[in-house]
Amino acid sequence: MGSWWSSTSSSSSSSSSPSSSYHEQSWEEAHDSKPVPQRRRPGEVRVGVVGDPGAGKSTFINSVRGLRPRDPGAARVGLTHTTAEPTEYPHPDRPDDLVLIDFPGVLLRRHAGRFGDFNIGQYLLEFGSYMQSCDVFLVFCRGRIQHNPVSIALAAHRMGKRVLFVRSQFDKDVADKENDDPEYFDDKCSVHLMEELRQDYIRVLRDVGWPRDVSDDEVFIISGRLEYVTQDMWDALELKNAIFGQRR
Ligand SMILES: Nc1nc2c(ncn2[C@@H]2O[C@H](COP(=O)(O)OP(=O)(O)O)[C@@H](O)[C@H]2O)c(=O)[nH]1
Ligand SMILES: [Mg+2]
Numbered sequence: 001m002g003s004w005w006s007s008t009s010s011s012s013s014s015s016s017s018p019s020s021s022y023h024e025q026s027w028e029e030a031h032d033s034k035p036v037p038q039r040r041r042p043g044e045v046r047v048g049v050v051g052d053p054g055a056g057k058s059t060f061i062n063s064v065r066g067l068r069p070r071d072p073g074a075a076r077v078g079l080t081h082t083t084a085e086p087t088e089y090p091h092p093d094r095p096d097d098l099v100l101i102d103f104p105g106v107l108l109r110r111h112a113g114r115f116g117d118f119n120i121g122q123y124l125l126e127f128g129s130y131m132q133s134c135d136v137f138l139v140f141c142r143g144r145i146q147h148n149p150v151s152i153a154l155a156a157h158r159m160g161k162r163v164l165f166v167r168s169q170f171d172k173d174v175a176d177k178e179n180d181d182p183e184y185f186d187d188k189c190s191v192h193l194m195e196e197l198r199q200d201y202i203r204v205l206r207d208v209g210w211p212r213d214v215s216d217d218e219v220f221i222i223s224g225r226l227e228y229v230t231q232d233m234w235d236a237l238e239l240k241n242a243i244f245g246q247r248r
Helices: 004-011 056-062 120-132 145-160 170-180 190-207 224-231 236-244
Strands: 047-051 085-091 098-102 107-110 114-116 136-142 162-170 217-223
Touching: 047 120, 047 145, 056 098, 056 162, 056 224, 098 236, 120 145, 136 145, 145 162, 162 190, 162 236, 170 190, 170 217, 190 217, 217 224, 217 236, 224 236
Parallel strands: 047 098, 047 136, 136 162, 162 217
Antiparallel strands: 085 098, 107 114
16 A cells, blocks of 8 residues: 555656655755755754744744743744744753754745645755754644645655654644533543644554654654743653753
């Protein structure tokens, strides 16, 4: 049985470069892409943060650094702003050897003279080298994991990188649940919801044919806002520890 993305890619295999799929355009072919990563320092661990625009990547990076969006040195966040180029931020507790890299969200661009939806080949053409410089990826999504973040995650996996999945904006999930099913919280709390969403997430990844079993401790359910990250709400502490504990 073909996996979800192999059937997706074969259906798009008639498209021509540069809109060719990931399977036609390997990252090696694309590795003269711009921009180029900063020079790697000895022993440095590089954590790439990828995913949908608006998933909360920049917000989370700011929060790990103890910054609010408008603080000096903070990554720009917002409902319309999207990061245009990979941007490196030193981890506050290991500024010399741990770097968080805020990647642009999925691209929705006109290219090759036609309207283009997200194209992993194009993404790798632009950011493949930068991705190659990372040791581990945090794949962010808001809500259920979707096609585009899985495509980026798969590309990272095929580069031999570690991949961790982050479902962000869980505070909004809780508010939605309160609205949709108020009785749920009569005898349950947000931690129950968190575990349900984690199992659902793992099930979706299995169903789409993710190449290996994903374990509970590879899926993090968080809110990336500063107050939740500083108070270690939900999986914030586990995620911070996972980042901090990464080795090359
Ligand atoms: N409620 C809530 N809002 C969030 C969270 N993370 C990000 N946001 C908001 O979502 C929007 C997009 O966030 P941003 O960090 O710019 O997303 P990015 O494109 O993935 O970098 C901003 O308005 C943030 O304030 C979260 O965990 N909870
Ligand atoms: Mg951003």
